[in-house]
Amino acid sequence: MYDYFAKRESDGTTHRAHNLLRDRPRRSSGRRVAASRPDVAKIRVDGGYTNATIDHGATLGIDVEVVKRPSSRGFQPLPKRWMVERTFGRVMQHRRLARDYETLPQRSGAMIHWAMANTMSRALTEESTLSWRTETHFHTISA
Incomplete structure (x- = not known):
């Protein structure tokens, strides 16, 4: 399996597949299409980042x-943070990305691109991902 991903990453297939899918889910849901190389003007980080990060930015x-984080108890979505958490959740659905198994950063990047291609293709086909909590999933495993 690793060899398959390594070959597809090195021959450019990974980026081509990702780029072909990237804008289609946004268009189909009526949202603005992102630029292919947008300029980053602002980023939001959590409280764990230091002044050095702010200065470097x-x-x-x-x-x-x-x-x-707000000081009150209970769940409160933080501005834009939910988008990052949602993306991490989607990446974690792909078993190989649940831990950092890759030795080369470009291989990790390729795995993330394939995970996002999977997410985008599911959005286009309106097919949801089976949850491990789904009763159907338990019957499939035990059968």
Whole structure:
């Protein structure tokens, strides 16, 4: 399996497949299509980042905003943070990405591109991902 992904990453198939799918789910849901190489002007980070990160962002012309957690108890979505958490959740659905098994960063990147291609193709076909909590899933495993 690893050899398959390594070959597809090195011959450019991974990026071509990802790029072919990238804008289609946005268009089909009526949202704005992102630029192919957007300029990053602002990023939001959690409270674990230091002033060095903010200073480094400033040297690159990027406004780094630290999003603090509210002091009240209970769930409260943080501005834009839910998008990042949703993306992490989607990536974690792919078993190989649940841990950092890859020794080369470009292989990790290729695996993430394939995970996102899977997510985008499911969005286009309106097919949902089976949850491990789904009763059907338990019957499939035990059969």
